[in-house]
Amino acid sequence: MKEYTLRRSVDYHVYESEPLIFYTKCTQYGSGCDWLIKVSMISRKYCWVIRRYNGSHTCTRATISQDHSKLDSNTIAEAIKPLVEADPSLKVKSVIAEVQSKFNYTVNYWKAWLAKQKSVEKIFGGWEASYEALPIWFEAMCHKEPSVVVHFETMPTYQGDDLVTDIRVLHRVFWSYYLCIRVFRHCKAVVQVNGTHLYGKYKGCLLVTVSQDGNNNIVPIAFAIVEGETSDAWHFFLSNLHEHVVTRDGVRLISDRYESINAAVERSNGAWSPHRAFHMFCIRHIESNFLRKFKAPYLQKLVVNIGNIKFFKDIRGRFASMKCVTSVYESGARRTLTG
Known part of the structure; x- marks a missing residue:
């Protein structure tokens, strides 16, 4: 009809x-x-x-160029399912274009966005169902491969000020696969940690640790979903990382040295401090932070080159080159690169 x-x-x-x-x-x-x-x-x-x-x-x-009352989000969601299945990150403007091509109507942004969300849910499941399936999914994973490491932290649920008994919700989860743990034994003694925000219905952060093999290939070794890049969240992640994955000494820990990461390193009881580990700057973050602070793109490459120098004695010549331009940039780069 x-x-x-x-x-x-x-x-x-x-x-x-x-x-x-x-x-x-x-x-x-x-x-x-x-x-x-x-x-x-x-x-x-x-x-x-x-x-x-x-x-x-x-x-x-x-007119047939405008929206139609019967062209609801459910109808559009069904029509764009093949597109969403092929590309879950499909842009809303692409949904609008597809509707215009298929039905000869122009729908507004909100209806197109809602249709995409419904189509994603029909194909991949809803947010609630996905989070509810996490414990079952991890349990099945551990049953299939007992060497997998999974560590949950939950928190109580409240209805107003009243505690809801027998119901707890996900707070944090850390996991690493056996192959990741095993392959790290043959990687360089370097790990890099970083986080990215989750932009779904339930906010939070995905924390990831990677290493590098002898062929300079990036190897992911550990993961976590946490409430945000807080000191407690990083402490949870780094503690599990050291206990289950990075168990050898002398490892270089590379990060953007965000305050919460520094605080978590200080709380590690020496697990991530010299000489068991060495906390280092990420060159990419040094580059972006320097550019943001000094607005000198012509010095960007020089700063990166200084950061990549292997011997401290060779850094002096590069700092001298920067000082020829201006002492402000030189002192700023020196503080950033040498801590």
Whole structure:
């Protein structure tokens, strides 16, 4: 019914909609159009029978370039499923373009966005169901591969000020696969940690640790979903990382040296301090922080080159080159690169 209505650029009102009866009329019924249809279900034959039909619409809409009341988000969600399945990050403007191409209507941004969310949920499941499945998923993973490391932290649920008994929600989770743990034994003694924000319905951060093999390939070794890049969250992540994955001494820990990471390193009881580990700056963050502070893109490459020098004695010459430009940049870079 919706497809016919959209194709003909007409509209209808539903007067009766029951499990066994459906009765609808044109929105302009009695004003130039007599279209109506009434159908009923024959239970014993499991089929619908048309009981009354007044023929085709004799009305037309003034324009077909705008939105249509029957082109709802559910209809659009079903129409764009192949696109969303192929690319879950499909842009909303691409949804609008697809609707325009397929139905010859222009829907607003909100309807297109809502349709995409519904399509994602139909294909991949909803946010609630996905989070509820996490414990089952990790349990199955541990059952299949007992060497997998998974560590949960939960927190109580409150309804107003009252504690809800027997219900706890996810707070943090750390996990690492056995192959990741095993392959790190053959990687360089270097790990880099970073986090990225989660932008779904439930906010938080995904923390990741990577290392590097002898061929300079990036190897992911540990993961965590936490409430944010707080000191407690990084302490939870780094503690589990040291206990289960990075168990050898002399490892270089590379980060952006964010305050919460520094605080977590200080709380590690020496696990991430010399000589068991050495906390180092990430060159990429040095580059971006220097550029943000001094607005000197022509010195950007020089700062990166200084950061990549292997021997401290060779740094002096590069600092001298920067000092020739201005002592402000030189002193700023020296503080950043040497701590």
